[in-house]
Structures are given as C-alpha cells and as structure tokens.
Amino acid sequence: MKTDNVIYMLHCMTPVHVGAGQGVGAIDMPMIREKVTQWPYIPGSSIKGVHRDYFRNNAGLSSDAYVNIAFGKESSGSDTDGGAAGALVMSDARILVFPVASGHGTFAYVTCPLVLKRLHRDLKATHMDMPGIHNILDKVNLLQKTALVHEDSKLLFQAEGTNSGSSTDTLSLDEFKFEAEKNPEFTEWASSLAKQIFPEDDTISQTMLTERIVLVSDEAFQYFVTMCSEIVPRIRMDTNTKTVGQGALWNEEYLPAEAILYGIIWCDTSLSGKSSLKNQDENLLSKLPDQAFLQIGGNATVGKGRVRCNYIQRGAAK
Amino acid sequence: MNVYLALSKGFGLESGRSDSPNLLNIIQSSQDTGSAKTRFYQDVIRQSKEKWASPLYQKGYKLRYDQMKEALVGSLSSNRIITLEMENVSPMVVGHGGVSVLETSLMLHRTYGVPYIPGSTLKGLTAQYCRRLLGVDNPLFQEGQPYYTALFGSTSNAGYIEFHDAWITPDSLASSLLLDVLTPHHQKYNSIRPDNKQNYADFAPRDDDDPVPIPFLAVRGQFRIMLTCPDHALPEDHAEQWLSIAQEILMHALEKEGVGGKTNAGYGIMRLKKGEG
Numbered sequence: 037m038k039t040d041n042v043i044y045m046l047h048c049m050t051p052v053h054v055g056a057g058q059g060v061g062a063i064d065m066p067m068i069r070e071k072v073t074q075w076p077y078i079p080g081s082s083i084k085g086v087h088r089d090y091f092r093n094n095a096g097l098s099s100d101a102y103v104n105i106a107f108g109k110e111s112s113g114s115d116t117d118g119g120a121a122g123a124l125v126m127s128d129a130r131i132l133v134f135p136v137a138s139g140h141g142t143f144a145y146v147t148c149p150l151v152l153k154r155l156h157r158d159l160k161a162t163h164m165d166m167p168g169i170h171n172i173l174d175k176v177n178l179l180q181k182t183a184l185v186h187e188d189s190k191l192l193f194q195a196e197g198t199n200s201g202s203s204t205d206t207l208s209l210d211e212f213k214f215e216a217e218k219n220p221e222f223t224e225w226a227s228s229l230a231k232q233i234f235p236e237d238d239t240i241s242q243t244m245l246t247e248r249i250v251l252v253s254d255e256a257f258q259y260f261v262t263m264c265s266e267i268v269p270r271i272r273m274d275t276n277t278k279t280v281g282q283g284a285l286w287n288e289e290y291l292p293a294e295a296i297l298y299g300i301i302w303c304d305t306s307l308s309g310k311s312s313l314k315n316q317d318e319n320l321l322s323k324l325p326d327q328a329f330l331q332i333g334g335n336a337t338v339g340k341g342r343v344r345c346n347y348i349q350r351g352a353a354k
Numbered sequence: 355m356n357v358y359l360a361l362s363k364g365f366g367l368e369s370g371r372s373d374s375p376n377l378l379n380i381i382q383s384s385q386d387t388g389s390a391k392t393r394f395y396q397d398v399i400r401q402s403k404e405k406w407a408s409p410l411y412q413k414g415y416k417l418r419y420d421q422m423k424e425a426l427v428g429s430l431s432s433n434r435i436i437t438l439e440m441e442n443v444s445p446m447v448v449g450h451g452g453v454s455v456l457e458t459s460l461m462l463h464r465t466y467g468v469p470y471i472p473g474s475t476l477k478g479l480t481a482q483y484c485r486r487l488l489g490v491d492n493p494l495f496q497e498g499q500p501y502y503t504a505l506f507g508s509t510s511n512a513g514y515i516e517f518h519d520a521w522i523t524p525d526s527l528a529s530s531l532l533l534d535v536l537t538p539h540h541q542k543y544n545s546i547r548p549d550n551k552q553n554y555a556d557f558a559p560r561d562d563d564d565p566v567p568i569p570f571l572a573v574r575g576q577f578r579i580m581l582t583c584p585d586h587a588l589p590e591d592h593a594e595q596w597l598s599i600a601q602e603i604l605m606h607a608l609e610k611e612g613v614g615g616k617t618n619a620g621y622g623i624m625r626l627k628k629g630e631g
Contacts, residue, residue: 137363331584
C-alpha cells in the first residue's frame with residue numbers, strides 16, 4: 037500500500053473554542069474533549085473544513101479541481117454525478133503540550149508519558165520516528181510530585197529540600213510545586229521536537245519551547261488539562277441601561293494560547309487516482325504549504341481561534 | 355513571574371521574606387485587609403516591573419506579539435487589515451468585576467500574564483457606541499438595521515469585521531500596572547435597600563463613619579488594535595470602507611467614552627499613538 041502522509045503541528049496563537057454545545061455545569065459553553073481521556077482536541081472535521089476554505093481562498097495555490105478531489109465534491113443532483121469523497125484524510129488534532137501558568141518563566145509547556153506514547157504510536161503509523169521517545173518511555177517512572185525538564189529550563193527555582201539544609205530544583209505550575217529533574221534523554225527529545233513544531237528560522241520559538249517544556253505524571257497532566265483551561269466570562273450589555281442584560285452572563289471555555297496539537301494528513305490514493313488533475317497537481321499532499329495561518333472554531337470576529345499550522349512531509353522528521 | 359497566577363493563586367512571589375504578603379494572609383487577616391492588599395499589590399507591581407524591563411525576559415512575548423501581526427498581514431491583502439496603537443490617557447480597568455479573592459479583578463492574559471483588551475470588549479464597545487450615537491443621526495446604524503448588521507452581524511449572520519484582542523506593546527509592558535484605590539464613603543447608607551424592612555435609624559450619611567479604602571490594580575499602557583475583514587465574498591474596496599467605518603467608531607468610543615469599567619469616573623480613556631488616524 038502506498039503510504040503518503042504528512043504530520044501537522046498546530047500552534048494556538050490565540051485561545052481556540054471548538055465547542056461541544058451547551059454545558060450543564062458552571063461552564064455554559066464547554067470546549068470539545070475526548071470522551072475517554074477528557075483531554076481537549078480539535079476534530080478532524082474542523083481541520084478539514086478550514087483547510088478546504090484555505091485552498092479555496094488562495095486561488096494561486098490550487099485549482100478548483102484540486103479542491104474537489106482533495107476535499108470531496110457534492111453531488112450535483114443528477115444520476116450520473118453522485119459526488120465524491122475527498123482523497124485527503126485528516127485526523128483529529130491531539131494534544132501534545134498544554135500551557136500552564138508558572139511561577140517562574142511565565143508559563144510552561146506541559147506534557148506527560150501517555151501523550152508521548154500516543155505520539156509514538158501515531159508516528160509509527162506514518163513511518164516516521166522521533167529519536168529519544170523510547171529512551172524516555174522506557175526509563176521514566178514519574179512520581180506524582182516530580183517532573184522532567186530540559187537542561188536549559190527557565191522554570192526552576194531553589195527550594196528547601198527534604199533533607200534539612202539541602203536545596204532542590206523546584207518548579208511551580210499553577211498552584212502546585214514539583215521537584216524537577218534535568219534529564220538528558222528528555223533534553224534530547226525536547227530539542228528535536230522544538231525543531232519540528234516551529235519553522236527552521238524561528239529559533240526563538242524553539243528556545244521558548246525547550247526552556248519551558250516539562251514532563252509531569254499522567255495524573256498531574258489530567259488535572260491541568262481539565263482544570264486549567266481558559267474560562268472567559270462573556271456578557272451582553274443592555275443598550276439602554278449600560279448594565280448587564282437579564283440572563284446575559286455566560287462562561288466560555290477555551291484551549292489557551294500556546295497549546296500545541298498534532299495530527300496526521302494522508303492521501304487515499306484509490307480516490308485520487310481517477311482524477312482529472314493536471315500533472316503538477318497529482319501529488320495532493322505536495323500542495324500543502326510549509327506553514328499556514330488558519331482560523332479554527334468559534335468567535336472569529338472577536339479574534340479567537342488563530343493557529344499556525346506546520347506541515348512535516350514524510351522523511352522530514354529526524 | 356506570571357501576574358495572572360500571582361493574583362489568582364498567589365504564587366510566583368518568592369521575595370525571600372517570610373512575612374511577605376500573600377493571598378492567604380490577606381484573606382485570613384481579620385482587620386486592615388486594605389494595607390495587606392496594598393503591600394501585596396506593591397510587591398506584584400515591583401516584581402512585574404523588574405521582570406518585564408529585561409529585554410531577555412521580554413523576548414518571548416515580543417516574538418509572539420510580532421508574529422501575530424505578521425501572520426495576519428501575511429494572510430490578507432493590505433485593504434483588509436487596519437492596525438493602530440492606542441494609549442491610555444487615564445487608568446483602565448478591564449474585567450474589574452471578575453471573580454477574585456481580592457474583591458476586584460483585572461483582565462490578564464492566561465498564558466503570558468500580561469494586561470490585554472479582549473476583542474469581545476472592543477467589539478461590544480464599538481457596537482454600543484454605534485447604535486447609541488450614530489444610530490440617532492442615521493437609522494441605518496441602529497441595531498438590526500443594514501449598516502449595523504454588516505459591521506457586527508446578527509444571530510443569523512457573522513459581521514464583516516473581526517476585532518482582535520488588543521495586545522499590550524512590549525515597550526509599555528514593564529510600567530503597565532498601577533496601584534489605585536477606591537474609597538466608598540457611607541457604606542451603611544449605600545447598602546440601604548428600599549424593599550428591606552429594617553431599622554435604618556443609624557444609617558444616615560453623617561460623615562462621621564469610617565471610609566474604607568479598597569486598593570486595586572489598574573492598567574496604563576499602549577495597546578495594538580487590529581481590525582480585519584477577511585470575507586472574500588466582499589470586494590476589496592468595500593472591505594476597506596467597512597474597516598475604516600469600524601475604525602472610526604472604535605476610536606471615537608475609546609477617546610470619548612473609554613473602555614472597561616468605571617468609565618463614568620473617567621477611567622479607560624485612550625488616544626491614538628500610532629497608525630492611521
């Protein structure tokens with residue numbers, strides 16, 4: 037089987053709200069989460085929709101024929117034209133690192149072993165590999181109160197250790213303190229990850245990631261992604277009284293700025309084969325740019341949902 | 355240092371002194387919470403100033419600040435985006451009424467911990483100014499009428515204009531937080547509710563009751579406002595016109611009415627610093 041595929045990395049520049057309808061708890065408008073893990077994600081349908089829009093609005097990038105074949109085509113209603121499914125398959129965007137406010141270094145990019153295991157499995161499915169993941173997964177047995185950091189970490193401060201008089205590297209995430217360990221395997225992996233998430237020339241972003249990335253236990257990660265999302269109260273003012281209208285206060289939940297997600301795009305060659313495309317269009321995936329700036333989810337007119345999407349063509353991951 | 359974290363959870367204030375004020379002892383102190391709060395805010399302001407004044411510390415925020423604009427400019431033609439910088443003339447309190455253990459709150463970015471003006475605030479302000487003032491002269495600007503709907507949308511249509519979050523400029527960041535104070539006089543008198551059948555004999559505003567100063571944080575800085583009109587169904591020249599109308603209304607609203615809370619007391623007034631006037 038031909039396996040053409042691309043990994044995409046989404047970097048949220050502003051908060052993103054892909055909603056899950058009306059909530060019943062304190063949050064009126066929750067964001068969508070995976071049923072089992074309760075981790076936030078962005079459904080493939082959202083990803084595919086904004087990509088279709090992106091290609092349609094950037095006429096120089098592709099033809100109508102490309103958009104129809106890559107993203108599918110509606111039936112025109114006649115018997116002979118039944119429409120077609122798109123040849124590009126876009127997976128859900130899964131969480132890779134979640135930003136949490138930090139006492140030192142402003143904020144941290146938080147991830148956990150379960151995230152790495154899933155990433156590893158997904159990368160394998162695309163015949164890519166990320167060196168170093170093995171080393172971390174094999175060796176790491178994280179305790180609740182410990183965390184792994186990069187050797188250049190900016191999150192650390194000295195706090196009194198368990199032995200009197202000694203001091204240990206400590207980091208504070210949200211309201212919790214962790215004992216930090218500078219780990220060589222984690223350092224190696226985080227450095228290579230930084231190069232894949234951000235473009236080559238954006239070295240400051242790469243450094244920001246390595247200085248702020250931290251691996252915590254699955255349980256701690258679970259707490260952060262469920263309790264530390266961005267909750268924004270919204271109101272509607274009464275036009276005449278300039279006070280909040282009756283019943284017009286609601287809370288919306290957002291994936292915070294700086295969250296990073298990843299997903300896979302592959303090409304179903306059986307569908308792209310019977311195409312009427314010109315030669316240069318034939319490899320559908322090669323039309324993807326190096327980087328795209330997209331708007332995903334709700335509240336576009338108040339600046340939400342701006343993401344940068346980086347595409348890693350097969351073989352580029354090293 | 356993350357001011358958002360410091361104000362909501364009280365961490366990141368490692369000043370080295372064991373008696374340094376923190377959220378817990380502000381809540382626990384039975385009397386004189388005012389001066390405990392004042393010291394706490396002073397600590398936050400001092401540390402925030404120290405940190406953000408350093409170019410090295412600023413680097414990451416400055417990068418994101420620039421990238422946000424680059425990304426928008428790169429994906430839209432120049433007719434479809436307007437950028438301007440506005441600065442506070444008076445102190446500004448956006449998000450003043452938010453839930454906080456400190457009584458008053460302040461809108462801060464959840465990740466970077468810096469002050470910002472949410473796009474929804476700017477859009478709401480513009481829409482309100484539009485229907486209340488422009489709507490008087492020209493009914494087309496009233497709620498539900500064509501011009502208003504074009505700019506701000508309705509429940510069935512999105513508006514043409516996108517109001518982005520206004521980020522604080524990296525240069526004005528270090529000195530952006532101010533300690534301010536509000537002092538309610540005659541608290542008893544003001545707490546009288548007509549429907550409450552109590553004995554209000556000693557509730558008169560006699561000027562011999564103690565005023566209670568409540569310290570709070572306000573913001574003074576420069577903010578980059580970005581408006582875009584990406585709708586490809588709308589021709590370029592129309593987009594440009596709608597954008598300039600939105601910009602004009604927004605600037606007037608910021609200059610004359612002010613943004614955020616306490617605008618009746620003069621808070622939140624801004625003026626143009628840089629951009630197309």
